[in-house]
Amino acid sequence: MELESGNQEKVGFFVLGFLWVKRFTKKFLSEMVEIAEHAKKIARDDPRKVIHSLKVGLALNLVSLLYYIQPLYRNFGENTMWAVMTVVVVFEFTVGATIGKGLNRGLATLVGGALGLGAYHLSSIAGKPGEPILIGILVFLQAGASTFIRFFPRVKARYDYGMLIFTLTFCLVSVSGFRSDDLFELARERLCTILIGASACVIVSIFVRPVWAGEDLHKLVALNLERLGNFLEGFAGEISNSTEAKEFENDVQFRVGVNGILDSKNREDILANLARWEPGHGQFMYRHPWKQYLKIGNLTRQCARRVESLNSYLIPKTQASENNDMIQVAFSNVSSESGKALKELALAIKTMILPSSANPHITNMKIASGNLKSFLKSDFCEDTNLLEIMPVAAIASLLIEIVICVENIADAVNELASLANFKGRNSNGGGRNSSKRQCRIFDQLPEDEIPHVISINEPTLTRSQTI
Amino acid sequence: MELESGNQEKVGFFVLGFLWVKRFTKKFLSEMVEIAEHAKKIARDDPRKVIHSLKVGLALNLVSLLYYIQPLYRNFGENTMWAVMTVVVVFEFTVGATIGKGLNRGLATLVGGALGLGAYHLSSIAGKPGEPILIGILVFLQAGASTFIRFFPRVKARYDYGMLIFTLTFCLVSVSGFRSDDLFELARERLCTILIGASACVIVSIFVRPVWAGEDLHKLVALNLERLGNFLEGFAGEISNSTEAKEFENDVQFRVGVNGILDSKNREDILANLARWEPGHGQFMYRHPWKQYLKIGNLTRQCARRVESLNSYLIPKTQASENNDMIQVAFSNVSSESGKALKELALAIKTMILPSSANPHITNMKIASGNLKSFLKSDFCEDTNLLEIMPVAAIASLLIEIVICVENIADAVNELASLANFKGRNSNGGGRNSSKRQCRIFDQLPEDEIPHVISINEPTLTRSQTI
Numbered sequence: 001m002e003l004e005s006g007n008q009e010k011v012g013f014f015v016l017g018f019l020w021v022k023r024f025t026k027k028f029l030s031e032m033v034e035i036a037e038h039a040k041k042i043a044r045d046d047p048r049k050v051i052h053s054l055k056v057g058l059a060l061n062l063v064s065l066l067y068y069i070q071p072l073y074r075n076f077g078e079n080t081m082w083a084v085m086t087v088v089v090v091f092e093f094t095v096g097a098t099i100g101k102g103l104n105r106g107l108a109t110l111v112g113g114a115l116g117l118g119a120y121h122l123s124s125i126a127g128k129p130g131e132p133i134l135i136g137i138l139v140f141l142q143a144g145a146s147t148f149i150r151f152f153p154r155v156k157a158r159y160d161y162g163m164l165i166f167t168l169t170f171c172l173v174s175v176s177g178f179r180s181d182d183l184f185e186l187a188r189e190r191l192c193t194i195l196i197g198a199s200a201c202v203i204v205s206i207f208v209r210p211v212w213a214g215e216d217l218h219k220l221v222a223l224n225l226e227r228l229g230n231f232l233e234g235f236a237g238e239i240s241n242s243t244e245a246k247e248f249e250n251d252v253q254f255r256v257g258v259n260g261i262l263d264s265k266n267r268e269d270i271l272a273n274l275a276r277w278e279p280g281h282g283q284f285m286y287r288h289p290w291k292q293y294l295k296i297g298n299l300t301r302q303c304a305r306r307v308e309s310l311n312s313y314l315i316p317k318t319q320a321s322e323n324n325d326m327i328q329v330a331f332s333n334v335s336s337e338s339g340k341a342l343k344e345l346a347l348a349i350k351t352m353i354l355p356s357s358a359n360p361h362i363t364n365m366k367i368a369s370g371n372l373k374s375f376l377k378s379d380f381c382e383d384t385n386l387l388e389i390m391p392v393a394a395i396a397s398l399l400i401e402i403v404i405c406v407e408n409i410a411d412a413v414n415e416l417a418s419l420a421n422f423k424g425r426n427s428n429g430g431g432r433n434s435s436k437r438q439c440r441i442f443d444q445l446p447e448d449e450i451p452h453v454i455s456i457n458e459p460t461l462t463r464s465q466t467i
Numbered sequence: 468m469e470l471e472s473g474n475q476e477k478v479g480f481f482v483l484g485f486l487w488v489k490r491f492t493k494k495f496l497s498e499m500v501e502i503a504e505h506a507k508k509i510a511r512d513d514p515r516k517v518i519h520s521l522k523v524g525l526a527l528n529l530v531s532l533l534y535y536i537q538p539l540y541r542n543f544g545e546n547t548m549w550a551v552m553t554v555v556v557v558f559e560f561t562v563g564a565t566i567g568k569g570l571n572r573g574l575a576t577l578v579g580g581a582l583g584l585g586a587y588h589l590s591s592i593a594g595k596p597g598e599p600i601l602i603g604i605l606v607f608l609q610a611g612a613s614t615f616i617r618f619f620p621r622v623k624a625r626y627d628y629g630m631l632i633f634t635l636t637f638c639l640v641s642v643s644g645f646r647s648d649d650l651f652e653l654a655r656e657r658l659c660t661i662l663i664g665a666s667a668c669v670i671v672s673i674f675v676r677p678v679w680a681g682e683d684l685h686k687l688v689a690l691n692l693e694r695l696g697n698f699l700e701g702f703a704g705e706i707s708n709s710t711e712a713k714e715f716e717n718d719v720q721f722r723v724g725v726n727g728i729l730d731s732k733n734r735e736d737i738l739a740n741l742a743r744w745e746p747g748h749g750q751f752m753y754r755h756p757w758k759q760y761l762k763i764g765n766l767t768r769q770c771a772r773r774v775e776s777l778n779s780y781l782i783p784k785t786q787a788s789e790n791n792d793m794i795q796v797a798f799s800n801v802s803s804e805s806g807k808a809l810k811e812l813a814l815a816i817k818t819m820i821l822p823s824s825a826n827p828h829i830t831n832m833k834i835a836s837g838n839l840k841s842f843l844k845s846d847f848c849e850d851t852n853l854l855e856i857m858p859v860a861a862i863a864s865l866l867i868e869i870v871i872c873v874e875n876i877a878d879a880v881n882e883l884a885s886l887a888n889f890k891g892r893n894s895n896g897g898g899r900n901s902s903k904r905q906c907r908i909f910d911q912l913p914e915d916e917i918p919h920v921i922s923i924n925e926p927t928l929t930r931s932q933t934i
Contacts, residue, residue, distance in 0.1 A: 042615075042619065053610075053612070056610050057607035057614075058607070064599075064606060064638075068599040078643075080646075084635075089631065132531075140525070144521050144524040147520040179547075306776075308772070309773075387840060387844045393856070397860070
């Protein structure tokens with residue numbers, strides 16, 4: 001009997017153990033599958049990330065040759081490891097970041113090493129007992145000063161890594177001088193291996209499927225403009241023909257999209273900083289006006305804040321009336337024309353062609369906005385109270401602000417086009433200039449005198465309708 | 468004659484050279500003065516930056532002792548330099564960043580070193596000719612895989628540095644194994660010196676005037692709320708009593724302030740990530756709900772966007788009329804009460820006391836908002852056209868949205884208070900609960916039934932006035 005229960009216990013333990021192992025394996029496997037899917041998604045979204053990983057492996061193997069090939073190893077000995085270290089630390093995703101870090105590291109090692117040697121020789125005058133004290137004081141002063149300089153915003157943006165390596169090299173050379181016999185040789189060998197490592201990074205980064213920070217910035221700014229244009233066109237569509245079924249899905253997409261634009265400032269700043277390290281490539285010359293992209297980006301975000309507010313006021317379909325219908329047409333016109341203008345501007349940036357094709361839309365947008373204003377001046381709100389027409393007023397006011405934003409964006413894109421020498425559509429700039437002149441003419445007219453001409457495809461709203 | 472002209476030429480060159488040196492010296496000196504003033508400003512704005520710089524110097528001198536003291540140096544020899552390197556690279560401004568980097572570096576060195584040793588032994592089985600090829604393949608695979616893993620957003624946020632050091636150590640150990648005799652000893656010594664360096668950083672960082680990322684986040688979120696409250700109170704003041712002389716200066720201050728709030732997302736995210744590495748300190752326990760601060764920060768930015776829009780619609784004083792005066796009082800009430808509520812919420816966060824003192828302002832704010840709505844429902848816009856009353860409608864709509872934002876912020880702060888166990892004002896939580904209950908009662912009432920009670924100091928606006 002006892003033997004049997006003992007056996008049963010063993011079987012019980014075995015079953016429990018088996019179940020635990022099974023559950024653990026299942027959980028482990030499902031987690032692995034999840035991670036693999038996540039990795040697959042990242043790779044599919046941006047295949048350049050996979051290529052970058054392979055490039056790092058390649059560069060590392062290139063500098064490893066210094067270890068494997070005897071004549072090369074004889075030159076540098078143990079210091080070969082600095083080449084490997086440099087590759088791991090310096091190789092970044094974009095060419096700009098790699099060049100920036102490589103230059104920072106190379107120059108900082110040179111200057112830090114030279115000053116470190118100087119500090120060592122200075123302190124060796126003091127003789128053995130005083131030497132470590134003098135070195136200590138110099139290290140304290142140097143580390144303190146360069147750590148503080150790293151807080152300067154301009155230094156932080158471009159030379160932070162350089163200041164770090166400067167401190168590192170200065171300390172290593174001056175402190176280890178206390179124990180090393182041939183310090184000069186040591187410093188020379190390290191500098192050489194670091195330069196070899198940094199060069200390997202820069203060469204692989206530029207010549208094997210390069211990822212340019214400048215190009216990414218260029219595309220990001222154009223993409224944000226395009227998305228904003230799409231939202232405005234979508235808003236125009238929703239006003240004239242809303243389908244409630246799709247609303248929630250659209251709303252989630254909209255939130256994600258607008259938040260993406262609003263939160264892109266940091267990324268743009270980083271990319272612009274990196275782009276300044278890059279040599280000329282493709283359509284971009286060295287000293288391409290990257291700062292102008294930041295200006296466009298800031299204006300885009302200002303506009304995006306208005307568009308975000310716009311989304312919270314959809315005119316309920318139930319309140320439809322004759323007045324409502326007319327104002328909806330006016331809203332739809334302004335919104336769709338500004339959306340089209342933004343999309344044309346985005347296309348102009350993307351293709352680096354003069355943004356003349358946006359000008360008709362900008363003109364139409366201004367006319368539509370003028371029409372909206374004159375419509376609002378009419379006795380629209382008879383028999384209604386303010387609370388009911390508040391959404392209408394809010395949308396109108398937001399749309400009028402958006403029109404101003406779009407004009408500012410257009411000016412900034414035009415500025416970019418002239419700074420970066422965008423080409424004309426038919427290789428002559430006449431079209432753009434004449435359209436630009438047309439815009440300027442409208443700018444000088446008082447609002448009421450803007451001719452009521454609307455583009456052909458849009459429902460028209462002339463003054464006679466509003467009276 | 469010739470001699471004289473030669474002399475004149477010499478004198479001319481001398482004068483020119485003197486002028487050039489003088490101008491250069493002047494320019495150099497003025498630039499130095501400018502940099503010194505900039506440095507002074509940075510130091511005055513945040514004296515912790517100066518202290519941090521001195522702390523780095525101190526930590527570097529501490530680990531330099533490994534070089535200077537003979538018995539210590541005998542232990543580690545040349546590998547002592549890894550301690551110096553670790554201090555320069557790991558010592559960051561906040562405790563959280565230092566601990567995070569130190570842990571990342573320590574663990575990654577341990578794991579990378581162990582795997583590197585494994586890779587070296589595995590490849591040494593292949594024998595001399597095949598060894599470098601096998602090492603090369605392993606390095607390629609490892610570097611590729613860990614570089615790719617660094618793109619995972621979660622890894623990037625917390626373990627990016629660890630993955631870098633993992634690759635670094637793996638490559639150094641496995642590749643240099645090809646040339647080194649006692650690889651195990653080398654790896655052990657490096658690990659020890661790195662741990663010594665990282666410990667020195669963490670100890671100095673925690674025990675000498677620590678800078679806590681968590682505390683910075685806590686203060687930043689409270690400060691942003693307070694600034695927003697100030698803007699809203701300022702808006703209320705401007706409505707009832709605008710002085711044009713100060714307007715431009717105020718406007719610039721406002722722009723800088725609001726942009727500061729809108730652009731703070733990145734900083735908050737970084738600080739929250741760092742705070743999670745920190746041990747309990749002061750009022751903050753380990754596992755303090757840092758994520759809740761991000762939630763409050765996001766809601767603050769949503770509110771700030773409305774406040775930004777609000778600033779572009781100041782009702783011109785010239786359009787004053789009886790209706791205008793009344794609506795201005797209503798605006799002023801909503802704006803000032805929501806401002807006060809935000810400032811009380813900020814104070815509650817700052818002092819970590821239950822936010823019960825904000826509840827009366829929230830109640831008043833809701834009442835004022837209800838009054839505003841009922842006022843708007845009345846026949847306000849007789850005889851006027853929409854364009855004229857558009858600013859009024861826009862301000863009203865923005866203020867009503869701001870009220871909702873403030874309520875959401877209050878809820879989030881209450882959630883934080885319960886998650887982080889904020890103390891009651893008189894060490895009992897009764898006051899807060901009863902006020903909270905009062906709010907909830909109002910929540911359930913339809914808007915029209917909210918009693919028209921306004922706080923004593925504010926100009927009142929009851930329904931009878933609006934009819």
